[in-house]
Structure formats: structure tokens, C-alpha cells
Amino acid sequence: MQTRLNPLARIRGTSVFPMLLFIGAVSTLVVTPLRPLAASDGEAKYVELPIDEYDRDHWSFQPLEKVDVPVHADSQWGNNAIDDFVLSVLHRRDLRPQPEASATTLIRRLSFDLTGLPPTPEEIHDFVNDAHPAAYDRLVDRLLESPRYGERWAQHWLDLARFAETDGFEHDKLRPKAWTYRDWVIKALNDDLPYDEFIRRQIAGDEMYPGDQSAATATRFCLSGPDMPDINLSDERLHTVLNEMASTVGEVILGLQVGCAQCHDHKYDAVSQADFYRLRAVFEPAVQLKKNRSLSMLQESFPYKQASHLMLRGDFRSPGPKIQPGVIRVVSSKTNRYSPAPSETSSGLRTALANWLVSPENPLTARVMVNRVWQHHFGVGIVKTPSEFGVMGADPSHAELLDWLSLEFIQQGWSLKSLHRLIVSSAAYRQRSRLSSDASLVQKDKWQTALKSDPDARLLSRYPRWRLEGEAIRDAILVASGQVNFKPGGPGVRPPLPKELVGTLLKNQWNVTKDSAEHNRRSIYVFARRNLRYPIFEVFDRPSANASCSARGASTTAPQSLHLLNSQFSLRMSKLMADAIMQGSSAREHQIEEVFRRTLGRSPSAAEHQDVVEFLGNASSDDESESSLRDRLSHLCLSLINCSEFVVVD
Numbered sequence: 001m002q003t004r005l006n007p008l009a010r011i012r013g014t015s016v017f018p019m020l021l022f023i024g025a026v027s028t029l030v031v032t033p034l035r036p037l038a039a040s041d042g043e044a045k046y047v048e049l050p051i052d053e054y055d056r057d058h059w060s061f062q063p064l065e066k067v068d069v070p071v072h073a074d075s076q077w078g079n080n081a082i083d084d085f086v087l088s089v090l091h092r093r094d095l096r097p098q099p100e101a102s103a104t105t106l107i108r109r110l111s112f113d114l115t116g117l118p119p120t121p122e123e124i125h126d127f128v129n130d131a132h133p134a135a136y137d138r139l140v141d142r143l144l145e146s147p148r149y150g151e152r153w154a155q156h157w158l159d160l161a162r163f164a165e166t167d168g169f170e171h172d173k174l175r176p177k178a179w180t181y182r183d184w185v186i187k188a189l190n191d192d193l194p195y196d197e198f199i200r201r202q203i204a205g206d207e208m209y210p211g212d213q214s215a216a217t218a219t220r221f222c223l224s225g226p227d228m229p230d231i232n233l234s235d236e237r238l239h240t241v242l243n244e245m246a247s248t249v250g251e252v253i254l255g256l257q258v259g260c261a262q263c264h265d266h267k268y269d270a271v272s273q274a275d276f277y278r279l280r281a282v283f284e285p286a287v288q289l290k291k292n293r294s295l296s297m298l299q300e301s302f303p304y305k306q307a308s309h310l311m312l313r314g315d316f317r318s319p320g321p322k323i324q325p326g327v328i329r330v331v332s333s334k335t336n337r338y339s340p341a342p343s344e345t346s347s348g349l350r351t352a353l354a355n356w357l358v359s360p361e362n363p364l365t366a367r368v369m370v371n372r373v374w375q376h377h378f379g380v381g382i383v384k385t386p387s388e389f390g391v392m393g394a395d396p397s398h399a400e401l402l403d404w405l406s407l408e409f410i411q412q413g414w415s416l417k418s419l420h421r422l423i424v425s426s427a428a429y430r431q432r433s434r435l436s437s438d439a440s441l442v443q444k445d446k447w448q449t450a451l452k453s454d455p456d457a458r459l460l461s462r463y464p465r466w467r468l469e470g471e472a473i474r475d476a477i478l479v480a481s482g483q484v485n486f487k488p489g490g491p492g493v494r495p496p497l498p499k500e501l502v503g504t505l506l507k508n509q510w511n512v513t514k515d516s517a518e519h520n521r522r523s524i525y526v527f528a529r530r531n532l533r534y535p536i537f538e539v540f541d542r543p544s545a546n547a548s549c550s551a552r553g554a555s556t557t558a559p560q561s562l563h564l565l566n567s568q569f570s571l572r573m574s575k576l577m578a579d580a581i582m583q584g585s586s587a588r589e590h591q592i593e594e595v596f597r598r599t600l601g602r603s604p605s606a607a608e609h610q611d612v613v614e615f616l617g618n619a620s621s622d623d624e625s626e627s628s629l630r631d632r633l634s635h636l637c638l639s640l641i642n643c644s645e646f647v648v649v650d
Helices: 081-092 103-115 121-128 135-145 147-160 179-190 195-208 213-221 234-254 273-286 349-357 365-378 399-411 416-424 441-453 470-481 516-520 535-539 558-566 568-584 588-599 606-616 626-641
Strands: 003-005 020-023 026-029 031-033 308-311 319-323
Touching: 081 399, 103 121, 103 135, 103 147, 103 416, 121 588, 135 147, 135 416, 147 179, 147 365, 179 213, 195 213, 195 349, 234 273, 234 365, 273 308, 273 319, 273 349, 365 399, 365 416, 399 416, 470 535, 470 568, 470 588, 470 626, 535 558, 558 568, 568 588, 568 626, 588 606, 588 626, 606 626
Parallel strands: none
Antiparallel strands: 003 031, 020 026, 308 319
């Protein structure tokens, strides 16, 4: 007999035994019998629990509904509705926001956030000296229109898409055209392709736009995961690929860990094993694997006559009941049902799924993406578990704000650039991240209160500082040294690697790109090998491409500082930076100023200036060799790219 446990237990599944719930000093056994939904005779038995209202009462499954913006009659702080919601939460905690950050801080913050690059000294000068009331808004627009924006934000999506240009596993063979998906994502973001269409094309581009190569390329999202093309059991390979694909779609787009239901009903969320295999069945006709051939794009086999099955205990050798393609029941509603419309050339299964995923009535898709964008602007999402919106995920820090933003996102045509613009224009985003040196005693007291009540800045009592990713650090060094190559697109480039690292690879797995100018391309274009992360990316927590990554770690380890201080890349870029500065001017004061402006985006303080003068020496060029001065200047460049201020955004 199947049983439903007390709702307080929050546990589901067909293999769960009744449990004792202790309430106070009283022990109570609560068991509610359910009528089983059994498989047909002759098939292995499987029982699927029905979905009830209790299953749908979790906050993330509730429909998106209009939210009233809080009104604060006593406050002059705020630029848009985001600030009203933030201020409402702060007031309940007796907290106050911080004043606006300096212009120098804001342009550096915005530039790294929207483009992944530092502002040039000239850009900083122009913005700091622009007194126009719309100067900040014009800066935001310029950065969003830059082709560098797509290159920056594509990396966030590629982390989710588990993108790499190789298969992984033992042989880690090349996927010759994998890079075309990376370029597709960059272009889609730069073009501000509406997010609903962005998702549709990655799920069903080939179905929706037959003959459109770009739309077909988008479906590489589904097959970007690791694979073992030379496996002997083709059925096992297909099973693994389909499971990984369905899990990723659920995790990335819906923010649900549906992959937990591969082997049994989800233990906490109302996602059954049958739900998982229904979702998987949507993709089965479009995955055509060939032995010793890498994964590519989805391509539907039509008509597809092979039956889909639930795999008992997740074992591909144990097919259970037949399964019809479908979606996650707990997310479906009367107004948003899965309804395939077959045509003469297609079953329409994936098109129906794509439309269901991005329907305004779907309560998850907009919430999940809005939360991901917020996460990358503030370091942590409104929901701090960005790919877990189920009952085991975190509750929102600003629940009403999340729903208001999600509805606004949909009403603005699913425009990601409009969402970015709204967030970065808020006063919450423009706050200081640290106490100013001239703060009053009252300000210092409020600061200490905020640190105690909001230690992680999740309530946004200040802007949360964050560290650059490895890709942004490398790009910032290239920009500071004047060596960056902004050539877009194409196959991944392979800069030189340390010999000891090359020795760990199989033959021809990292053939250095012959054109040395290509070595200084932006980090998004560095060859993404699944079994080897480029050294500076690895030490700064680039995730493995073997699974979707919703939030990178931010470790602090000795190899990070050792790499920035001792790697051939850092040493070479520091020398090139020193050469460029010396060619620009022979005046010592100008050289010192230029090093700071290139690396930290500001002038040195009086104390810093004195230290640098002592380090470089006061002797004139007649008293010392040019090579000696160049060596000292390059060491100054190296020192500044190794300081905390270079890799941390205020």
C-alpha cells in the first residue's frame, strides 16, 4: 500500500516508510493511505502519486500575480521600484542603505559587470567629468550596446549549459563545431533576442525553423554535456545522454532538480519518476547517436515509432511502463498544458515543450532567469540556490520583488537588456560597498549595525563586493597591458601551456595556435577542453563542464597568488605593460600615474606614490640603465595586478 506522509515531513516517493513525527513530548504516527496508480498487468509495477493542492502550495509553484510596489512617504532614497522593495525589507530590520558610490567606483563596477572588462583611463576620465544628469544612464546604454556585453554574459550561460569543445571522459575527443554554439549565444545576447525565443530555439530551433542553420545550432545546448562516443553499449549511451539532457533542461530553465527522479520519485518535490521520463521522452526522437561520433545538434527522426519507457530504478536494462511525452505535472496548470501539434515533418513534441516552458503562465521560467541575472549583478540571487527552486531550496530574501521583476521581465518582452538596465539603474545597485574614510560617527554606527544584521549584504544594506572570475582577471590583464585582441568568434584558440601541464595530455590535445596574436583573444574564445581547464581559469574556480554550474565558487588559495605572481603570462604582460608606458612618456611621475590608472583605474594616494617613488628610485635615466628602470617598472605592474583591488569589484 502506498502512503502519504504528514505534510510536515516534506518527503515523497514510493519507497519511503512511515515515520514517527515528534511534536513536543508526544509521538504521533500519521499515515494517509492512497489509492495506487499501478502499471498494467504484465509490466513491472510502478505506482505514481497524484498531484494535489498541497504539492502546489510551495511558493515557487504559485502563479505570478501583480504585486503592489511599497510606498515610503518618509524616504527620498531610490531611483525605481526595485529600491522601494529593498527599502521595505531594510526598514523592517531597522537598517538604512548606503549613499551612492563614487563615479570612479561606479564606472569600474558597471564595466566589469556588463562587459567583463575594466574601463580605460580615458573612459574613466570622461565619465568622472561628465556633469550631465543622464551621464550614468548613457554609460549603461553604451555598455549594453557594446559587443563586449554578449561575450561577458555568454560565459554565465555557458556555465549553465556545461559547454565545452570536447567530449570528456578518457579520450576527450574534439567536437569540431561545438564553438558555433558559443558564438550563437554571444550573438543572441548582443542582439537582445527575447529570452522566451532564446529558450525556444535551444529546445526546438530545428523544428520551429526548418532549414535555418542558426536555429539548429541553438539546439547544441541540449547536447553540450559530456559523452562517451566509443562506448560499447549504445543503449547505455543513449540512456545516459537522454537523462543528462532532461536533467539539465529542468535544472537550468525551471530551476528544479528533476534529475533526482531518474531512479525513484523525488524525495522532497512533487516530481515523480514518471514525470522525469515523460520529459525525457520529448527528446528521444531527436537524439540520434552514432558510434565514435561526437554529439552535435538535435535532429528529429520522424515518424518515431519506438515506445518510450520508464526505467525501473534508473536501469536502462529494466524498462517499466510505457510513457507518453509530457511535462512536470506540478508546474502545469489549466491555462498552460502540454499540447503537441504534429505536422507533416515533425511530431511537434519539443516545440510544445518550449512553448510550455516560456508561457507567461509558467510560474518558474521567468522567476528563475530574473534570479540568475540578479545573482550576477549582486553576487547572490534573491533565491540563493539559483538552480533549486524546489522545497529544499532557499526562500527568497525579497519574495515580492522577485515576482514584480518577473512580471516586468515578461511585460518588457522578455528583454534581458531591459532587465539589466532596470537593475543597474537602481539606487540599491549604486550604493557604496564600504565605509568612506570621512564617515561621521553616526554613519559608522549605522555601518556596524548593518554588518551585524546583514553580514552577507543579502538585504542590500550596502553593495556586496565580489571577486572577478578567472576569465575577467585574464582579460583585465590583457587590457591593462594593451595586448588584448578583440577579434570575435571562431574555433577556440590555444595559447601556450606550461610543459608540465602539456605532459598530462594525450598527443595533439593542445596544439598551440600558430598565430601568436590569437593567443591574446578574450577568454571566452580560449579553447574549452573538458578534461583540462586553462590554468588561470582553474585556480580561480572555473567549474567543470561535466555538469551545469549555477554559481561558481570563490575560494581563496595559495595557487591563485602564486599563479598571478609567477606565471609566464603575468610576467610577460607586466613587461609589455611597462614597455608601453615607457614608450608613452619618459617622465617618472607620468609613468607612476599611468601604471595605477591602467591597473586600478585611479591615481595613487600620497602614501602609495611615496612608496612607488622609493621603489623605482630617484635617479635620472642618465644614472641607471633603461633596462634596469624597465625591470623595476614591470615589477610595479606585476605588484598591482597581484593586489586585492585589481581582482575585487567594489
